[in-house]
Amino acid sequence: MSYCSYIPTMAEPSRSLHQNYHDNHYGFPIHDDNELFGRLILEINQAGLSWETILKKEHSFRAAYDNFDIQKIAAYTETDRERLLNDAGIIRNRLKVNAAIENAKAIVQLQKEYGSFEAWLEKHHPKTKEEWVKLFKKTFKFTGGEIVGEFLMSIGYLPGAHDDSCPVYQEILKTKPMWLVK
Template sequence: MSYCLSINGMQPESRRELHKRYHDNHYGFPIHDDNELFGRLIMEINQAGLSWETILKKEESFRKAYNNFEIEKVANYTETDRERLLNDPGIIRNKLKVNAAIENAKTIIGLQKEFGSFEKWLEGHHPKTLQEWMKLFKKTFKFTGGEIVNEFLMSIGYLKGSHSESCPVYHQVLKHSPKWLTE
């Protein structure tokens, strides 16, 4: 079932609005800012084993806890920062996920130095099948299983499937996507 159809189910208004806001304004749209790409990766990693709704409700807390997803700051987190995160009730307090965020920030800094940006690293590997992306992410990043990689790449427009063709947002995503992403 496409995400487009699933947000229209029988949900209380506040839940439906939360999902609709993400669906209509973020899901599948390209992200060109490395910090925001990193933030989306953190969010997808933290969603593992939980509902996306839980993560959406905690997004502002994640932004605050992880310095608005500033890669440089997160890469330089100390043991004190790690402990702060593990004690923050506003985020997911999972040691593997917290460690992955910090280590992945360090990895992205290396990719930025080598490729110019995290976005250029992603672009340089396009096109790939999901299986190829999964191998690349597993080799490059921490805590990036198949579903995390799939959702991350769909959510930033690198894999098709974020919206069905009958979804009104599908055409908006196409308007914002580079030509090579829509071919």
């Protein structure tokens, strides 16, 4: 069962939480580097957990990680790392916290070289999921196949976020998702 057809079977309040993400975020392109990075942080933190857990904690993640400001996160100190590991509002997993900080540093380097995180993604597009996974594993921490695949689908770089019959899919097509371009 796809995400599109699964949501109507959910009970409240889960349905509303997932419906909002499905209708307004999932599969739509993101053009702001901090928001792209934020989505990557959320996808990394979802590993081993339900997406609902992450959706419920999104505001806490945003607050804990300085609104996903790449420059600030790349400059985090050991004190910041400990603060995150003690923040009950987010996922307190050392590997995931370390990945966020190290990935911010990697994105700062990509921004210097390519101008933006988005430009780096565009430079490497199109790729198969397997090619993307290989590139992400070489570039970032804690980015396995499921994380990379979901991240790229969630921002319009890979197809599959929605069923062809889903009304949101038609809205996404109007935004020219990256997997349709090139």
